[in-house]
Ligand code: HEM
């Protein structure tokens with residue numbers, strides 16, 4: 001009886017030590033899988049917005065992700081709905097679509113068709129219009145817009161300026 | 175202390191220390207197998223052999239493969255394929271085995287479903303088998319990342335994105351799994367670790383569990399007959415070998431098993447030498463490029479059916495349907511409410527259910543490979559709905575099944 005009590009105590013004492021150790025190791029394991037600081041610190045990308053041609057999609061790179069830049073033609077700007085216009089970035093009087101070029105479904109890069117002025121994602125058939133808004137499922141929403149700040153005729157990606165903050169607040173991008 | 179005597183032979187020496195005679199009996203000559211089975215019961219052994227082929231060829235690939243995003247592609251496509259003598263052999267064996275192993279797994283699974291081998295004490299065999307299926311899927315996926323070609327990269331992108339959970343936007347989780355915003359070096363090295371160490375270890379453990387779960391219920395037979403193994407084995411040992419319903423695992427059943435394995439290996443090496451193309455996607459012969467998605471992304475053939483269940487729906491419903499398809503087979507022993515453990519062909523409505531499920535999965539597989547547009551989209555959509563509906567219907571149609 002007395003011995004059983006002692007064994008029980010030893011068992012519980014070991015259990016307590018093991019539990020602390022287990023929680024500690026899990027924390028260490030989780031943290032070891034985190035992205036490295038060097039990855040997280042991945043810097044900013046600055047785009048010179050004067051070099052783009054109308055209705056020609058250019059793919060830039062930011063944090064390893066493709067960034068779509070499309071300068072809209074006057075005809076596109078004229079026929080835009082309010083919803084499409086809300087996604088525009090206006091620099092020096094020109095309207096641009098700038099967004100992360102990854103399908104919001106599962107992350108493939110959709111292809112732009114300049115004649116049809118829209119994007120098609122080959123992976124599961126999702127479609128987007130020229131403003132980057134979704135027109136056919138499975139993607140749940142339009143392209144995400146990266147944090148940006150307008151700096152004269154330049155656009156800095158990775159920094160949130162007032163225009164971006166507004167888009168985020170109004171739910172135009174995530 | 176145990177008492178040891180002077181050994182009369184090497185075998186006796188070992189026997190005194192390791193009881194090898196007892197082990198041989200328990201694992202082989204007195205492990206009883208029903209006689210009333212057919213070649214489909216050899217698939218387990220075929221799977222063991224295929225796993226050994228993967229292990230051996232993998233070890234040789236491992237000597238030259240470099241898990242680095244700059245060099246991985248070349249270490250596979252140039253070093254292993256051109257420089258290393260017979261390097262191509264290991265790669266083709268590995269690739270073909272990774273593909274064929276799933277063909278055999280599916281045959282093995284559907285054999286189990288057909289003969290009701292997941293019921294009446296055999297539930298753990300089924301569950302451990304499904305865990306093996308999951309582990310092999312993870313093994314194949316992680317291996318597919320390693321050559322760091324276009325398909326590796328984009329399959330890695332799409333599959334890890336599944337973990338964002340659609341509208342849940344768990345992007346942090348996806349980045350945690352990748353160790354980066356996009357698949358990059360951290361991603362390649364951790365999947366390399368999973369592929370060559372952690373998952374193979376898990377597979378070995380699961381194989382042990384799978385075999386262990388067979389001991390008590392024994393394997394099923396063609397008529398689902400409940401055999402008294404105690405009585406039948408006594409009968410066999412007393413000399414009535416012909417009258418007994420069982421036989422020894424070794425060497426009686428093993429010899430038949432190995433016959434099937436022999437035929438299989440001829441087929442297997444025919445594929446390795448003359449027809450390995452199906453296991454090597456041409457798109458993966460382009461190095462990974464994070465700024466260009468290939469025109470078509472599709473998984474290896476063995477994942478196509480579940481991929482097709484994901485594809486036709488909007489993102490959240492797609493993910494739910496996909497998750498459903500991934501886990502539902504595990505629940506089969508509990509969703510099948512009928513007490514009958516007999517071949518599906520003798521089970522009324524279940525017979526139709528079985529053949530429809532098999533054919534539908536072939537249709538889903540075919541549609542998953544075709545571009546997601548027009549008529550294929552529509553067929554895929556209805557096949558996906560049918561798949562889900564069949565599982566929902568299963569408890570009801572089996573509940574009212576007549577006892578045979
Ligand atoms: C423990 C055993 C294993 C080891 C050591 C191993 C090792 C490797 C290595 C080093 C590679 C990269 C070279 C290459 O791509 O050809 C590879 C690729 C691959 N492995 Fe494994 N592997 C093992 C088991 C498996 C299993 C069980 C499966 C699947 C069921 C599998 C599926 C694959 C696939 C699909 C590839 C890509 C093949 C290709 O693209 O050529 N491996 N493996």
Ligand code: FES
Pocket residue numbers: 103104105106107108121122123124125126137138139
């Ligand atoms: S990733 Fe674009 S539709 Fe699925």
